[in-house]
Structures are given as structure tokens and as C-alpha cells.
């Protein structure tokens with residue numbers, strides 16, 4: 484497999500609260516609490532490591548220097564994820580995920596996290612350049628911490644491309660808008676993220692087809708638009724198709740998108756045809772949605788789910 488560098492600039496401890504049902508404004512009794520080292524890039528590294536690709540993956544980014552940052556790094560060690568995080572003052576955020584087991588609805592409460600300064604950005608970019616040497620693929624995903632310039636992904640994409648490293652971008656809002664200007668190789672927005680970028684609603688198949696084609700016109704090689712339980716759209720060259728995951732009762736879809744990105748990386752690294760990549764990535768996301776905390780299935784479990792994935796060509 485190629486050498487993969489995952490970038491998480493605003494890591495988090497995901498605190499998943501399992502509730503039989505969630506009543507806003509009422510007293511809620513929690514059945515089970517889970518704390519998991521997370522943040523989008525870390526999740527990608529975790530899925531790849533789980534699929535026995537640990538020797539090829541490194542996690543990079545900023546980490547708050549407090550006790551929660553220590554706990555997060557200790558969990559990465561436990562999972563066997565090699566990491567080169569840069570410490571900054573402040574604490575790693577806690578992102579609370581309220582899982583209403585009755586309705587199946589999940590409420591995300593994501594904290595802003597630590598604040599970085601110009602000197603932290605300068606150091607990050609210098610260390611990133613070192614990490615790019617020997618990397619073949621870099622994933623930039625998740626939100627930027629407070630104080631980071633909104634064009635930081637754009638700068639990092641340019642840096643990576645200068646070193647001929649393939650870039651996957653999975654970001655939201657301004658960070659996505661700026662990042663796509665530097666033309667990453669792959670983007671994986673979800674529906675809301677893409678609606679934000681294009682400033683229009685995506686509802687029908689033809690809305691998605693037009694949106695995917697528009698993204699390719701930025702110069703991006705492959706665009707994947709994910710839609711939770713409704714599957715995803717894949718676009719590359721002349722290929723455009725919808726992928727439907729197997730239908731079942733999800734438990735907690737938090738991090739499913741990162742499982743999908745990890746699946747796309749597997750396909751790129753092993754040069755699978757796009758349809759095989761899409762099947763694996765979709766099954767990986769679907770499997771993640773069956774795990775109560777933020778987490779990923781084993782490779783053989785993902786393979787088993789691939790049979791239930793349906794591809795509809797357009």
C-alpha cells in the first residue's frame with residue numbers, strides 16, 4: 484500500500500451518549516457512555532489500521548497539550564497508529580454525540596477546541612513538508628481550529644501537489660470553498676457540505692448529476708457525494724453512478740464518512756476499478772454505522788457487506 488498521511492487539525496474525543504430516547508429540555512438518563520479518540524483524519528487512520536494497513540499510515544496534525552490530548556495519544560498508541568502530532572497550548576475538545584436509540588437520530592454537539600496562533604501555523608506547515616517526503620497520499624479532513632486561516636487547506640494542498648503527493652479533501656464551509664480552489668485529486672463532501680459550497684439544494688438524481696459534473700470541472704479527478712443511509716454518488720472521468728448500501732437499522736453513523744474515505748484510499752492504493760472501490764467504501768461506511776461508538780468494522784466484515792451494495796449507472 485502507498486504511504487498515507489492523515490491530517491487532523493482539530494482532533495476530538497468523541498463522547499457518545501446512548502439514550503433510550505432524547506428529550507431536549509428534559510432530564511435525560513444515559514444508558515451507556517463511550518469516549519473515543521477521533522476527529523476525521525484520525526478516524527481514517529483508525530479504519531486503515533483496523534484493516535491491517537498500519538505500517539503505511541501516519542496521523543499528523545495539532546493536538547492540545549492538556550490531559551485530554553494525552554489520553555487521545557495514548558488511545559492511538561493502543562490502536563497501533565503511528566503519529567506525529569504537534570502540541571499546542573489548550574485542550575483537545577470533547578464532541579458529544581447523543582444517540583436516540585428509539586428514533587435512530589443522532590445529535591452532534593461539536594466544541595470549537597483549542598486556538599492556534601501564527602507561529603503554530605508556521606510550524607505546522609514546516610513539519611507538514613517533512614511528513615510529505617515519503618508520503619504518497621494525504622487526507623485533509625475536518626474542521627480548522629480557531630485562529631487557523633480559512634485558506635490553510637488550500638496552502639497545504641499546494642504544498643502536497645508540489646511534492647507530487649495525491650490529496651483527498653473532506654471539509655466543510657470556508658475550508659472546503661478555499662481548499663477546492665487548489666484542486667485536490669479527490670473530494671468527498673456529504674450532501675449538506677456540497678449544498679453549502681454550491682449554494683443550492685440537492686434533491687433529485689439530476690441535481691446530484693449536475694453537482695458532480697460541476698465539481699469535476701474544478702479539475703478534481705474524482706468526486707464522491709455521500710448521503711448517509713441513501714448511499715453516495717461517484718464521479719470520475721466518464722463514470723458516474725449511485726451506490727446504495729445494504730438496508731439495515733443503523734446504530735450510530737458518526738464517522739461513517741471517514742470509513743468511506745478510508746475505503747476510497749484502499750481502492751486508490753491497490754488500483755481497484757472505481758466500482759470495486761465504491762462497493763468497498765460504501766460497505767465500510769455502512770459497517771461503521773452499526774457500531775455504537777465512533778468505530779470501524781474489520782476488513783472481512785466490510786467484505787461481507789459488499790455483496791449487499793447496489794450500483795446504479797447513469
Ligand SMILES: Nc1ncnc2c1ncn2[C@@H]1O[C@H](COP(=O)(O)OP(=O)(O)OP(=O)(O)O)[C@@H](O)[C@H]1O
Nearest residue numbers: 673709710711712714728733738739740741768769
Ligand atoms: N444509516 C446508514 N445505513 C447504511 N449506510 C450508511 C448509513 N450512514 C452512512 N452510511 C454509509 O456511509 C457513507 C458515508 O456516510 P455519511 O454520508 O453519513 O458521511 P458523513 O456525513 O461524511 O459522515 P461523518 O462526517 O459522520 O463521517 C454513506 O454514503 C453510506 O454508504
Ligand SMILES: O=P(O)(O)OC[C@@]1(O)O[C@H](CO)[C@@H](O)[C@@H]1O
Nearest residue numbers: 495521522523578593625626738
Ligand atoms: O468538527 P469537525 O472537525 O467537522 O468534525 C469532527 C467530527 O464530528 O467528525 C468525526 C466524524 O466524521 C467525529 O469523530 C468528530 O467528532
